[in-house]
Amino acid sequence: MMESKRQRQVAKQIQKDLGEIFQRDLKQLFDGAFVTITDVKTTPDLAIARVYLSFLLAKDREGVLQIVRENTKVIRNLLGERVRHQLRIVPNLQFYIDDTAEYAQKMDALFAGIVIPPAPAEGEE
Template identity: 70%
Template sequence: MESKRQKQVGKQIQKDLGEIFQKDFALSFDGAFVTITDVKVSPDLAIARVYLSFLMAKDKEAVLETIRENTKKIRGIFGQRAKNQLRIVPNFQFYIDDSAEYAQHMNEVFSKLDIPPAPEDDEEDDDIYTR
């Protein structure tokens, strides 16, 4: 269970990293639009797991690798923004968030299921409590 402080820091990281990706790194992503879907912060606020979603990305793994290669630079820019709010600038760990794709896949699986209609009950069964 995350504490209130962890949630606050996570939301701040999500907001700031979103701005950093849009302003400072937009050209580095080969036209892909990167969205931060979630941030989980460790109890000591030293590690932040950042979950990313990609739109218009030809190769998600390549974009993720570019982000991971620039983690130190991203952390530095974030540190300048958050220097008055956080004592420790967390180390970022970036992951692909595939929950939207998984949900879409599950919807496709459910739509392909052939579920027969329920059998109709006789009227006598409906009147079981009236006897």
């Protein structure tokens, strides 16, 4: 299903604002972990925003995700203060771990470990 231009605009705005909120206002919550918003997807009615998070320096990603989820109300209020002029309703936020960066790292590690034998030289077979 294609996202509308409006959905993409709203998602981008939310991603930017949440990024700033996470870096400025909530930094102390995450026990030194660096939380980045890697993606935001909104429902067509803009009522729900699925927010994908990536954690650097997090000893316990699930733990940090839990802290984020427990603070959803606070985060949504902070977001609301920033977007109240752009959005009629502040979407409900749902937070998920974005595994793509980790997946990419695992793939890189796998590929780095593959030994490819050299091709036989001309005339050897």
